[in-house]
Amino acid sequence: MKIGQKSKVSSKIPTASIADIVFLLLIFFITVSVFKEYVGLQVKLPPAKATQKIETKRLVSYIWISKDKEICIDDMPGLHLAGIRPIISQKVSENPAIIVSIRADEKVQYGYVAEVMEKLKEANALRVNFATTSEREGG
Amino acid sequence: MAFRVKKHVKPEIEIPTASLADIVFLLLIFFLVSTSMNPDSGLGLTLPPLGEEVKINPENILNIFVNEEGKILIDESIVELSDVKNIVKEKIAANDKLIVSVQTAQKASYKMMIDVLDEVKLANAPRISLATPQF
Numbered sequence: 001m002k003i004g005q006k007s008k009v010s011s012k013i014p015t016a017s018i019a020d021i022v023f024l025l026l027i028f029f030i031t032v033s034v035f036k037e038y039v040g041l042q043v044k045l046p047p048a049k050a051t052q053k054i055e056t057k058r059l060v061s062y063i064w065i066s067k068d069k070e071i072c073i074d075d076m077p078g079l080h081l082a083g084i085r086p087i088i089s090q091k092v093s094e095n096p097a098i099i100v101s102i103r104a105d106e107k108v109q110y111g112y113v114a115e116v117m118e119k120l121k122e123a124n125a126l127r128v129n130f131a132t133t134s135e136r137e138g139g
Numbered sequence: 140m141a142f143r144v145k146k147h148v149k150p151e152i153e154i155p156t157a158s159l160a161d162i163v164f165l166l167l168i169f170f171l172v173s174t175s176m177n178p179d180s181g182l183g184l185t186l187p188p189l190g191e192e193v194k195i196n197p198e199n200i201l202n203i204f205v206n207e208e209g210k211i212l213i214d215e216s217i218v219e220l221s222d223v224k225n226i227v228k229e230k231i232a233a234n235d236k237l238i239v240s241v242q243t244a245q246k247a248s249y250k251m252m253i254d255v256l257d258e259v260k261l262a263n264a265p266r267i268s269l270a271t272p273q274f
Contacts, residue, residue, distance in 0.1 A: 110244065
């Protein structure tokens with residue numbers, strides 16, 4: 001009786017397609033990543049439960065309002081109320097679908113935030129978002 | 140004289156691709172690390188265009204007043220923050236054209252206004268207006 005000889009199964013993992021897969025992932029991450037991250041001002045955002053996510057990060061401009069009533073738009077710190085309108089107007093003309101994310105400190109007076117919103121209205125930036133820290137409902 | 144014609148040897152042209160995967164992996168890792176995956180979150184709102192005054196039937200407006208001490212007034216009665224959601228929900232169920240107007244005092248803190256706005260949002264109010272009371 002002949003014992004069946006074990007044929008050597010070639011145990012090679014095909015690696016030729018790895019590069020393609022990795023390229024695919026790479027392209028995904030290149031398209032997804034947004035490089036502009038601003039430092040902004042030190043603010044303590046208020047907590048909220050009904051938060052929604054902004055998916056389109058490219059459309060977002062940020063306005064920081066610190067509790068000392070200091071204003072910073074994107075990478076431009078040290079602004080005052082009068083300085084908001086020209087900057088935002090320009091951003092709106094570049095990108096009409098802009099979303100302005102208001103990152104105000106929870107201790108700032110509401111009247112001041114209302115004035116900032118008034119300036120945004122004048123600049124025709126109507127989509128705003130009040131940045132908050134998310135808080136689980138019931139938690 | 141033996142004259143040998145030089146034989147053209149076809150040189151094998153090949154771009155080495157073995158390291159390609161490594162390079163791409165390196166780039167991939169760079170993008171993985173530098174990508175921030177946490178999208179911004181917050182309470183979204185669309186402001187009305189400037190100078191647009193629309194007359195609204197006062198019956199369709201629910202005024203919520205917030206004063207500087209954080210007291211909340213709905214329909215002339217002071218309510219707790221935790222009750223705002225249910226009150227707004229009931230009112231919307233009764234009248235689907237309702238506009239919720241959150242009127243926050245100038246001196247009230249931003250947090251109070253966000254707290255109230257949050258509750259109104261949780262009640263799924265379709266139309267919200269922000270204002271400062273004039274008095």
